[in-house]
Amino acid sequence: MASEPAAGRDAQRPSRYLRYRWWGLLAISLGVAMIIMDATIVSVAVPSIVADLGISSTQIQWVQEIYTLLFAALLLTWGRIADRVGRRRVMLIGVILFVAASVLCALAESGGLLILGRALQGLGGSMILPTTLALLNANFHGRERGIAFAVWGSTIGGMAAIGPLLGGWLTENASWRWAFGINVPVGLLIVAGLLLFVAESADTGAPQRLDLGGAALSILGFGALVFGLIEGRTYGWWEATEEAPFQAGPLSPVPLAFLLAAVALVCFVLLQRARTAAGKGVILDLSLFRIPSFANGNVTALIVSFGEFGLILSLPLWFQNVLGFSAFEAGLALLPLAIGSFLASGGVAALARKFSPIFVVRTGLALEILSIAALALLIRPDSTAWLTSPILLIYGMGVGLATAQLTSVILAEVPLAKSGQGSATQSTARQTGSALGIAVLGTAFFTTLRTGTEDQVAGALANAPQLNGALDSVNATSGGSISTLAADPQTAFIADAAREAMTNGAALAGWIAAAALLIGLLTSLRIKPVTEAVADAQSFGPADGGAPEPRAAMQGTLRGTGQGAAKDSAPVADRPEPMA
Structure with missing residues (x-):
């Protein structure tokens, strides 16, 4: 008789996870929101951090970039570990580590401690992002999976815009430290939501020994690649600049990083093939790359991320330095992007009833291309938020439609047992694309700012060489000195030239982003629509890609969710109702 209460308790767990799975989606989305927000929130807090801690330009650069570097380098490794030990477990550890690192950042009294905290945040974030996707893939199916991915994708697009807004408000009204401190209550909500509403899932048939060599090579390869993309503009793409920490003869460390990345990634692929054969x-x-939707979808995701997130670099600077907005006002100017993204997520359910996910992706990409092209064509140094707001609203709607549904397309035919690997792979593709976009669009933006300003004032400075320092300040501060130069009648002409050049740089970045998204749209034409029936059959199929197994056979993969035999035996009243 003692076993009956235990059996009764086990029977209730599937019902609870099924009934409250949408609350679980909220917890997972908050996890995504936290890591994406911290990737963008620091940029607007930089001046206050420098003033408070008195750190060097090299240190502040690493405060911003160590997060992205570790985040991108570790995604594949944590995705595989999560498949083995449990996706919810790894996400919980990542959230706790992220919150602890945020406390360290908030209390930091030196640049070194702040950099350490940001590195630990990147480590925690790399545990969170791939597991969020894997948990959605495991706990939602059919049309509900598309809705869940829509919420996930809109959270990414929305928080990329809300991060600067929140960071600006906290910096101006409280302290830059609260830009990190806010993660503590958010993290506690995420932990509670995961424990209460999200079922554990894992690949119970995975080999017990981790591929340590593959993990090391993937970390080294992707880490070196992202390092090169991030630091190329600062350290020099070929010849070393004065800021380079070292140089091999005249060479910058950047081409050496690219060479190291190429060698490591080739060795990684060869090792993975050899271990698979054994x-x-x-x-x-x-x-997984023999699955057409997965292979083509990842290529599209990389190209799309190039265009989407590279643009986020130039717009906040343009709002603040050309239009004269404060950090908070610049965040408000970006808010229509977030609103459009969240509005699109609300419309995905209706679109999913009539169209395939890949059609929704193409529609979103088309909206992004049109809106970015319009922005590049219309912006002027005297533009206002009345011009940019409707364009960014449409752009945000495109991001909301394309980002989430592209994820759904990529993972549609990936077996559930490999969803951690699949999620981490598409996240790595996105991060690599984002870093590439920031590198290329950032180089175009800042090069146009420098050369455009110099060309316009060259004649005047020939007769006033004492003002060369003012011109140099435009480049050194990424346009931050424009307002100071404008206030001085002697240097106002330099400020006017810099505003014009920065506007041209933002427009050029916009045209490059639009071209990248157009290429992404064209590559998406190689992806064939996948029906819900096929997607579910693949998701519940065995890891070796053979014939699909009955759902009851997946009890070991979805622990306590009711997605296996327990689901089919649950009372009708306990079974989930479709979301309206």
Whole structure:
């Protein structure tokens, strides 16, 4: 008789996870919101951090970039570990680590401690992002999965815009330290939501030994690649600049980083093939790339991220330095992007009833292309938020439609047992694309700012060489000195030239982003629509890609969710109702 109460308790767990799975989606989305917000929130707090801690330009650069570097380098490794030990467990550890690192950042009294805190945040974030996708893929199916991915994708697009707004408000009205401190209550909500409403899932058939060699090579390869993309503009793409920490002869460390990345990634692929042939565990199952939707979807995701997130670099600077907005006002100017993204997520359910996910992706990309092209064509140094707001609203709607549904397309045919690997792979593709976009669009933006300003004032400075320092300040501060130069009648002409050049740089970045998104749209034409029936059959199929297994066979993969035999035996009243 003692076993009956235990059996009764186990029977109730599936019902609870199924009934409250949408609350679980909220917890997972908050996890995404936290890591995306911290990737953008620091940029507007930089002046206050420098003034408070008195740190060097090199240190502040690493405060911003160590997060992205570790985040991108570790995604594949944590995705595979999560498949083995449990996706919810890894996400919980990542959230706790992220919150602890945020406290360290908030209390930091030196640049070194702040950099350490940001590095630990990147480590925690790399544990969170791939597991969020894997948990959605495991706990939602059919049309509900598309809705869940829509919420996930809109959160990414929305928080990329809300991060600067929140960071600006906290910096201006409280302290830059609260830009990190706010993660503590958010993190506690995420932990509670995961424990209460999200079922654990894992690949119970995975080999027990981790592919340590593959993990090391993936971290080294992607870390070196992202380092090169981030630091190229500062350290020099070929010849070393004065800021470079070292140089090999005349060479910058950047081409050496690219060479190291190429060698490491080639060795990574060869090792994964050899281990797969020997029946050993791998970090990335290369057979996933034989799935057309997965392979083509990842290529599209990389290209789309290039265009989407590269643009986020130039717009806040343009709002503040050309239009004269404060950090908070610049955040408000970006708010229509977030609103459009969240509005699009609300419309995905209706679109999902009539159209395939890939059609929704293409519609979103078309909206993004049109809106970015309009922005690049229309912006002027005297533009207002009345011009940019409707354009950014449409752009945000495109992001909301394309980002989430592209994720759904990529993972649609990935077996559930490999969803951690699949999620981490598409996240790595996105992060690589984002870093590439920031590198290329950032170089175009800042090069146009420098050369455009110099060309316009060259004649005047020939007769006033004492003002060369004022011109140099425009480049050194990324346009931050424009308002100071405008206030001085002697240097106002330099400020006017810099505003014009920065506007041209933002327009050029916009045209490059639009071209990248157009290429992404064209590559999406290679992706064939996947029906819900096929997607569910693949998701519940065995890891070796054979014939789909009955859902009851997945009890070991979805622990306590009711998605296996327990679901089919649950009372009708306990079964989930479709979301309206």
